[in-house]
Amino acid sequence: MSAAQLATFHLDGYLFGVPVEQVQEVLMEQPCTPTPGAPDAVAGLINLRGQVVTALDLRRRLGLPGRDAADEAQTINVVVRCKDEAWSLLVDRIGDVMEVDDAQFEQPPDTMHGPQRELIVGAYKLDTRLLLHLDADRVLDVTGGG
Amino acid sequence: MSSEADLDLEIVQEFLVESHENLDQLDQDLVALEQNPGSRELLASIFRTIHTIKGTSGFLAFGRLEKLTHAGENLLSRLRDGVATMTPEAADVLLRMVDLVRAMLADIERRGTDGDADVDPIVAEIMAVIESPPPAPPAAAAAKPAARRRTKAAPKAASKPAALPVEPPAEVVAEPPVEVVAPPAAAVAEPPPPVAAPAEHAEPTDNRSSVSESSIRVDVELLEQLVRLAGELVLARNQILQRANVLDDETLGRACHRLNLVASELQESVMRTRMQPIDNVWAKLPRVVRDLSSQLGRKVRLEMEGGDTELDRTLLEAIKDPLTHLVRNAIDHGVEEPAARVAAGKPETGVLRMRAAHEGGQILVEVGDDGKGIDPARIAEKALANGLINTAQRESMTDAELLRLVFVPGFSMATQVTNVSGRGVGMDVVRTNIERIGGSIDVDSEPDNGTTWRLRIPLTLAIVPALTVLFAGQRYAIPQVNLLELVRLDGEHGGRALEDIGGAQVYRLRDTLLPVIHLGEVLGVAAVETETSPVIAVLESDGRNFGLVVDRVLDTEEIVVKPLCGALKEIGLYAGATILGDGRVSLILDVQSFARRSIRVSEAARELLDVNVAESATADEGQLLIVSVGAERHIAIPLDMVTRLEEFAVDSIERVGRREVVRHRGAVLPLIRLSDFLGTPVHHTTDAAAGDATSVPGVVYTVRGRSVALLVSAIVDIVSAGAAVRSDIDDAGLIGSAVLHDRVTELLDVRAAVLAADPAFFTAVEDEVPDTVGATP
Numbered sequence: 069m070s071a072a073q074l075a076t077f078h079l080d081g082y083l084f085g086v087p088v089e090q091v092q093e094v095l096m097e098q099p100c101t102p103t104p105g106a107p108d109a110v111a112g113l114i115n116l117r118g119q120v121v122t123a124l125d126l127r128r129r130l131g132l133p134g135r136d137a138a139d140e141a142q143t144i145n146v147v148v149r150c151k152d153e154a155w156s157l158l159v160d161r162i163g164d165v166m167e168v169d170d171a172q173f174e175q176p177p178d179t180m181h182g183p184q185r186e187l188i189v190g191a192y193k194l195d196t197r198l199l200l201h202l203d204a205d206r207v208l209d210v211t212g213g214g
Numbered sequence: 215m216s217s218e219a220d221l222d223l224e225i226v227q228e229f230l231v232e233s234h235e236n237l238d239q240l241d242q243d244l245v246a247l248e249q250n251p252g253s254r255e256l257l258a259s260i261f262r263t264i265h266t267i268k269g270t271s272g273f274l275a276f277g278r279l280e281k282l283t284h285a286g287e288n289l290l291s292r293l294r295d296g297v298a299t300m301t302p303e304a305a306d307v308l309l310r311m312v313d314l315v316r317a318m319l320a321d322i323e324r325r326g327t328d329g330d331a332d333v334d335p336i337v338a339e340i341m342a343v344i345e346s347p348p349p350a351p352p353a354a355a356a357a358k359p360a361a362r363r364r365t366k367a368a369p370k371a372a373s374k375p376a377a378l379p380v381e382p383p384a385e386v387v388a389e390p391p392v393e394v395v396a397p398p399a400a401a402v403a404e405p406p407p408p409v410a411a412p413a414e415h416a417e418p419t420d421n422r423s424s425v426s427e428s429s430i431r432v433d434v435e436l437l438e439q440l441v442r443l444a445g446e447l448v449l450a451r452n453q454i455l456q457r458a459n460v461l462d463d464e465t466l467g468r469a470c471h472r473l474n475l476v477a478s479e480l481q482e483s484v485m486r487t488r489m490q491p492i493d494n495v496w497a498k499l500p501r502v503v504r505d506l507s508s509q510l511g512r513k514v515r516l517e518m519e520g521g522d523t524e525l526d527r528t529l530l531e532a533i534k535d536p537l538t539h540l541v542r543n544a545i546d547h548g549v550e551e552p553a554a555r556v557a558a559g560k561p562e563t564g565v566l567r568m569r570a571a572h573e574g575g576q577i578l579v580e581v582g583d584d585g586k587g588i589d590p591a592r593i594a595e596k597a598l599a600n601g602l603i604n605t606a607q608r609e610s611m612t613d614a615e616l617l618r619l620v621f622v623p624g625f626s627m628a629t630q631v632t633n634v635s636g637r638g639v640g641m642d643v644v645r646t647n648i649e650r651i652g653g654s655i656d657v658d659s660e661p662d663n664g665t666t667w668r669l670r671i672p673l674t675l676a677i678v679p680a681l682t683v684l685f686a687g688q689r690y691a692i693p694q695v696n697l698l699e700l701v702r703l704d705g706e707h708g709g710r711a712l713e714d715i716g717g718a719q720v721y722r723l724r725d726t727l728l729p730v731i732h733l734g735e736v737l738g739v740a741a742v743e744t745e746t747s748p749v750i751a752v753l754e755s756d757g758r759n760f761g762l763v764v765d766r767v768l769d770t771e772e773i774v775v776k777p778l779c780g781a782l783k784e785i786g787l788y789a790g791a792t793i794l795g796d797g798r799v800s801l802i803l804d805v806q807s808f809a810r811r812s813i814r815v816s817e818a819a820r821e822l823l824d825v826n827v828a829e830s831a832t833a834d835e836g837q838l839l840i841v842s843v844g845a846e847r848h849i850a851i852p853l854d855m856v857t858r859l860e861e862f863a864v865d866s867i868e869r870v871g872r873r874e875v876v877r878h879r880g881a882v883l884p885l886i887r888l889s890d891f892l893g894t895p896v897h898h899t900t901d902a903a904a905g906d907a908t909s910v911p912g913v914v915y916t917v918r919g920r921s922v923a924l925l926v927s928a929i930v931d932i933v934s935a936g937a938a939v940r941s942d943i944d945d946a947g948l949i950g951s952a953v954l955h956d957r958v959t960e961l962l963d964v965r966a967a968v969l970a971a972d973p974a975f976f977t978a979v980e981d982e983v984p985d986t987v988g989a990t991p
Binding site for chain 2: 099101102103104105106107110112113114115117118119120122153155210211
């Protein structure tokens with residue numbers, strides 16, 4: 069009841085997660101059509117079995133440094149479904165689905181700032197590291213949140 | 215006339231389908247209401263349903279049905295308004311009423327009449343329930359809603375019982391039943407004529423499957439999804455076919471062929487589910503025509519042809535208003551009054567023709583009248599008066615071109631302002647609406663013989679023919695409907711390069727100046743070096759032409775339009791996205807918004823422009839003084855705005871505050887350097903050159919003794935403006951440009967230049983204060 073399942077992925081060394089029920093599928097790197105004039109975080113459009121899906125560069129959205137072209141062979145598309153629209157979140161690497169419970173949960177620290185502060189629900193203290201719970205709704209609101 | 219009978223029959227069928235559904239809902243609602251007697255929501259819903267049936271049956275002259283539902287409605291309104299409460303008796307009588315309504319509908323379906331069923335017992339029962347509700351409400355309260363439901367019979371008397379001393383209050387309560395029965399009684403006597411014809415007509419078809427069974431209602435969402443899926447299938451098929459051609463496998467080839475056929479047919483069938491006959495929109499027109507023609511004292515016969523032509527329901531919805539507008543317009547401004555028609559040797563009754571047909575993959579819809587037509591000369595007159603065109607343009611315009619002016623926004627705006635009656639009011643809106651769905655509109659008119667408006671509408675919105683172009687390595691799609699032509703920008707082989715007017719780029723296309731924008735600039739993408747020469751796609755939107763420079767043209771193909779997410783829609787550059795044959799996503803350019811963005815003619819600027827053009831319209835007939843500013847720019851000044859040409863000694867120019875003045879013939883003359891006014895960047899060098907000289911040429915403009923001087927680099931020539939071709943690129947200080955002596959020449963906004971030199975110039979002049987030469991420094 070107080071437990072939740074988060075689908076996790078890696079970005080710039082951090083571990084993020086979104087509720088597993090929001091994730092529709094995970095895809096290897098897809099050809100992505102750039103969208104000039106779009107908000108910065110929009111990486112482009114991908115073809116998801118005939119459906120045009122907007123891809124977000126999650127690094128840019130979270131204000132993390134850009135990907136190092138040399139060491140990252142591929143970006144992964146985490147397709148999430150939100151308000152009846154499918155979006156793709158571009159991440160470095162996909163992680164496991166993890167079960168977390170409320171006992172492990174902490175609010176984001178007050179000292180936290182930058183774009184992440186708004187986009188993170190909080191952190192789950194895992195044994196070895198922190199799992200940051202992303203607020204997918206806010207992440208996808210690229211026009212409002214910058 | 216026979217089409218009218220068909221129309222009636224169709225309305226009846228629609229009424230039946232709708233009513234059957236409504237009744238099913240009604241049964242559920244009534245039962246639910248009995249369990250939950252207090253629910254206002256349920257009551258309101260039931261009331262609406264019965265009200266709809268009553269309204270339609272009245273309209274279709276089913277008198278008995280109307281009488282029955284009217285009584286039911288009375289009871290329901292009381293329940294809804296809380297005057298009476300739901301009792302088992304009330305529910306019972308309402309349910310029985312529904313049963314009777316159902317039986318009568320079945321009669322209508324079988325025999326075309328509402329039968330001979332006796333509605334009076336049920337009506338009486340309903341009245342009984344109304345009159346003797348167990349938790350008897352006070353008589354006065356009961357009288358009120360009942361009175362509200364009354365028809366014209368005695369509205370005053372009912373709403374103000376006190377004013378009618380003859381009627382004791384008690385009778386007011388008792389009256390409704392009497393009043394309800396009376397008017398339909400007349401109606402019952404009347405129906406036979408309209409009812410008889412369909413009755414005969416329907417007799418032999420007794421055993422056909424009933425209307426309500428042979429068609430079902432499907433959620434539009436579901437249909438949309440089917441269309442989407444069929445679109446996907448077609449895309450997948452395209453990819454498989456491409457691959458199969460490479461593989462050259464016979465079995466695969468055969469399977470592909472079949473897949474090809476099935477997919478095409480499936481797509482077509484699915485598309486058809488969204489198709490509806492244009493009759494659905496036309497059905498409302500006879501009424502519009504009848505009302506409007508009687509209101510305006512015209513006699514009009516409506517002829518409709520091709521009403522079974524089908525088109526996508528979203529498109530149907532989109533053309534509803536434009537069509538109605540055209541019909542209204544045709545009656546209002548097209549068809550003359552009967553007397554005038556007779557005088558003109560035409561039959562008294564005008565004809566309004568609606569025609570719809572498939573034509574070349576599009577739907578052609580015509581609205582034609584045999585009225586007085588549009589006189590191109592009058593359009594020209596008005597357009598000249600509004601400064602939409604100048605005399606030179608008017609000379610070179612054909613009648614067809616003049617007619618097309620009715621679609622220009624400024625044209626109809628001006629008609630409204632000056633209140634000149636004539637065609638064109640709102641035509642720009644009609645055109646915008648038609649263009650929004652990828653269609654086009656044209657007009658054909660012959661004075662005294664009538665006008666025909668021609669709408670071309672795509673079959674469906676989901677699939678559009680498009681041109682794919684390449685820019686900076688990405689492919690973009692441009693809807694074909696916006697595309698006029700393609701021009702290769704080839705500097706070496708006779709093609710001309712782009713020219714610059716005050717920072718705006720233009721291309722000379724057959725002696726007209728085409729404003730040109732670069733796709734890269736609009737998208738904010740840096741251009742990439744290419745080995746091929748760029749191409750201008752000449753596009754049209756909102757009646758304006760402009761060129762869009764792209765790297766390369768790839769192909770024309772049918773694309774399936776996919777919606778974009780909100781964040782991408784908002785930026786206003788893309789109309790959607792599509793998936794091309796290789797599976798990559800490509801963006802569809804929003805040409806309308808490109809036109810708006812690039813040409814930047816705000817309404818205010820346009821008005822300013824109109825004023826200026828109108829002012830200088832007379833000058834256009836005359837001659838233009840050509841001066842040069844800086845090394846490159848040629849500026850034209852209407853000769854009648856030039857009082858004299860002067861050479862000013864350089865050392866006589868002095869600075870007063872931020873302005874420059876010159877002492878001249880004993881007076882002080884405010885002056886402005888055109889290079890400063892127009893912001894020509896090269897003026898320093900030329901000024902330095904001028905500095906070597908001892909004098910600067912100037913153009914002096916004097917009105918009632920008040921003068922200003924415009925300093926230029928050189929006086930070049932005087933030319934006749936008659937041959938000038940105007941283009942309305944507006945930039946600060948300019949009112950347009952023209953090709954004069956094979957050179958792009960900018961037309962100076964003299965008024966603005968004069969004001970820059972002396973802000974009080976025109977006010978002082980218009981105040982008619984006789985002033986000595988020159989302004990007080």
